[in-house]
Amino acid sequence: MIEPLQIWKGFHWSFFINIQGLIICLRRFEIHIALDNITQAQIELKTATEMMLASSAAMELAGSFTKQDYNYVRQTMTPPYVQSTNFSGLMCWEHASLIQLWKRLRPVFASLPIEIQPQHHQFIAAYFDLMNAHRSVCEKFGGDDEGSLRFEKNKAIDTLDKFANSRLQLIEPNHQKLKSCPFSRHE
Numbered sequence: 629m630i631e632p633l634q635i636w637k638g639f640h641w642s643f644f645i646n647i648q649g650l651i652i653c654l655r656r657f658e659i660h661i662a663l664d665n666i667t668q669a670q671i672e673l674k675t676a677t678e679m680m681l682a683s684s685a686a687m688e689l690a691g692s693f694t695k696q697d698y699n700y701v702r703q704t705m706t707p708p709y710v711q712s713t714n715f716s717g718l719m720c721w722e723h724a725s726l727i728q729l730w731k732r733l734r735p736v737f738a739s740l741p742i743e744i745q746p747q748h749h750q751f752i753a754a755y756f757d758l759m760n761a762h763r764s765v766c767e768k769f770g771g772d773d774e775g776s777l778r779f780e781k782n783k784a785i786d787t788l789d790k791f792a793n794s795r796l797q798l799i800e801p802n803h804q805k806l807k808s809c810p811f812s813r814h815e
Contacts, residue, residue: 632697633704639690640717643683647722650679654729661736666743673747680754684761691765698769730798738801752800759792 653676660669691698707713717723740748763785766772771784 632693633701635693636690636701639686639692643686643690644720644722646679646683646686647726650676650683651722651725651729653679654726654733658729658733658736661744666741670744670747673744673751677747677751677754680751680758684754684758687758687761687765691768695769702769727795727798730795734798734801737799752796755796755799759788759795763788763792 653672657669657672657676660666660672693701703709737748763771766784766788771788774780774784
């Protein structure tokens with residue numbers, strides 16, 4: 629039987645590898661858009677979408693054990709196991725690189741050629757899948773009642789929803805695909 633900590637770490641490693649692939653695809657997408665190579669840009673955005681969906685699956689699998697087992701896993705993300713008292717995935721370079729890239733791509737996403745808009749719609753749908761997978765794992769382990777390691781005073785679910793909405797503004801600046809917030813049950 630595989631230990632919960634091995635599941636958690638292994639699928640988080642997989643998650644980050646997929647995010648690295650996502651970054652590569654989006655950088656290539658950016659280059660092809662700048663060169664007006666629409667066909668290649670479509671391929672890169674489609675592949676980025678697949679990387680995001682793979683990340684979503686890895687996130688779901690990372691939480692494939694009981695809430696009771698998570699109590700031990702959570703302890704390993706606090707001192708003395710880690711140096712930081714507010715450990716978070718926000719600390720990884722992949723997260724910082726992806727958000728920086730999305731900020732740079734925001735004007736590109738706001739003015740996509742019509743031929744790429746179907747791929748962009750699929751990309752946004754994959755983002756919803758990823759955010760909902762993250763939210764589901766968080767909720768499963770008590771994030772709807774308590775805070776995260778980094779933001780202890782707020783419910784972890786509320787913090788995730790806030791981050792999800794702010795990141796959505798970067799990749800869907802025109803809000804064309806949104807009628808209401810897909811991350812929050814309060815709207």
